[in-house]
Amino acid sequence: MAGIYIHIPFCKQACHYCNFYFSTSLRNKDKFVEALLKEIELTKDYLAGEQLDTIYFGGGTPSLLEKEEIIKIVDKIAVYHNLNQLQEFTLEANPDDLSPDKIKAFAELKKWGFNRFSIGVQSFFDEDLQYMNRVHKAQEALDSIKRVQDAGFENITIDLIYGTPTMNNERWQKNLDTVFQLNIPHISSYALTVEPKTFLERKIKRGESKPVDEEQAAQQFKILMDQMRKHGYRQYEISNFAKPGKYAVHNTNYWRGKKYLGLGPSAHSFNQTARRWNIANNISYIESINKAQLPFEEEILTEAQKVNEKIMTSLRTMWGLNISECGINNAALIKNKLITINPTHYSLINDVLILTDEGRMFADGIAASLFIE
DSSP states (O other): OOEEEEEEBSSOOOOTTTOOOOOOTTTTTHHHHHHHHHHHHHTTTTTOHHHHEEEEESSOOGGGSHHHHHHHHHHHHHHOOTTOOEEEEEEEEOOGGGGGGHHHHHHHGGGTTOOEEEEEEEEHHHHHHHHHHHHOOOOOHHHHHHHHHHHHHEEEEEEEOOTTTTTTTHHHHHHHHHHHHOOOOOEEEEEEEOOSSSSSHHHHTTTTSSOOOOHHHHHHHHHHHHHHTTTTTTETTEEEEEEOOOOHHHHHHHHOOOOOEEESSOOOOOOSSSEEOOSSSSHHHHHHHHOOOOOOOEEEEOOHHHHHHHHHHHHHTTEEETEEEEEEEOHHHHHHTTTTEEEEEEEEEETTEEHHHHHHTTTHHHHHOOOOO
């Protein structure tokens, strides 16, 4: 099974923390969609005929597309890929785009297999949203979720961000309480990260914004894990929590090393042998595709890189890392001081290394200590 990710590189305005590729100008949207249709044809053999089980519209802001544009894209995919066993078709959306008319239009996409909304809420408090420079207001977030539910969509995920200077632990708890009250089955939650070359980084350097309080972010991560467990969610990946049976198929496939094709500017692809990524520029992308040239760079993975990626991604999940599959043994764990120095960071069961709550705080470091050369 394999997946297709479509990057829609447009937003109404720039969130201060975001380092994904996008443009706030929509003047090239029509040209982009036409180029995307051509890229689907040019990449028709990338997955080598493997059955598709997921389609994911990400971005950017895919909810800026019209229903007819999405239908065009999916119809083109269906020309070259078998969609008969499609399990999950996700559309990322911002709350301010999910008007009653837009939701009604998107609901018509169910016949094309659309069955999952991913809503970029980030917080249910206006002060937090203003700090992040989000377009929507807190009430719009609440209204959009209720509209989507009323339209018959049960498979919903929302994004939440913790660790902002505007959010104390009490407010973070209230955000989580709202999730539970709305009975949202899946949550993706991330600590605010100050990425290079973002507006947030510049504001902090100029002293116009408080820096991220790492200790507070760690406290809120612990609150998140505790509360999700208490309310019946499984932390099936470090930043993802779901009720049983509601795990995100598309993202789970990423962590389990399955193939995926990325379409659109800056989109990444993986075929288990190499990674490649498209140019992150709308104009250059459109011009190249119109010449029937795929604008990507590629890296052929060494055996060591393949193993290290498996270590990194597997450790992030509740299924853990089968150390024997990676050529790692207990002696290597002892050598890397994971057993004798950090016994509370992991659980070793039948040669599967699974991080504990504390271990999840240091997942990248633990993974790096196991990398092979």
